[in-house]
Amino acid sequence: MSERSDVTIFVCVACRRRTGEGERAFDEPGRALVAALEERLAGGAATGVVVTPVECLAVCSRPCTVALSGGGKWTYLVGDLDAEAHADDILAAAKSFAATDNGIIPWKERPQAFRKGVVARVPPLGFRSFGDPS
């Protein structure tokens, strides 16, 4: 398996999203998102894409949150995602991500949800700043 050509979508399944005022008025949108992504992948929507549910990505305030990760690439954390509205966008972004060398998806290929929803990004291990002589 070549990790460089693959992409993992980590989906936070601990995120709670408010659905009303009551103490128990929330849903957990990550679980529906995992199901929606897996259904599409089983239907052949993309190859080389792995979906992994994670108990907590520690973002919490922007349910639900996913991370796109791949060997030697920047990792992107994106929040405010919903199964129904964004599953196709997330898979499209994952395919664009997989096609890059460094994980930085060209702006014009980024779904709207990814333009607005970035929570953070992290360079791959071994990254050196531009201009660094090493």
Next chain:
Amino acid sequence: MSERSDVTIFVCVACRRRTGEGERAFDEPGRALVAALEERLAGGAATGVVVTPVECLAVCSRPCTVALSGGGKWTYLVGDLDAEAHADDILAAAKSFAATDNGIIPWKERPQAFRKGVVARVPPLGFRSFGDPS
């Protein structure tokens, strides 16, 4: 070099922090933090710790932000950090992080700034949920 025993502190040097009301009333606390960390490392404060300035970790709202990364470990993004107040804490956390197998620092070893400042965390590639048979 064994990546598993090392830790990289990525420091966002693009973060702007408000210092007043004017259009140019901000500083860039990441640059001072890089200098403070490098000074301490040059003085022998820790071994196996690499500090890498990064042009943008895309957090922006919580200057300045750092990421702790290491091979095979969870990556932690932590914000609201300041060179003067937190450089020693960051190095202490980096040493604790390096000493873990998975990057999850025991709560009692986390400096206060790391208890309050977590922006996000991402599992290492290949991570599988607890209970997953694979």
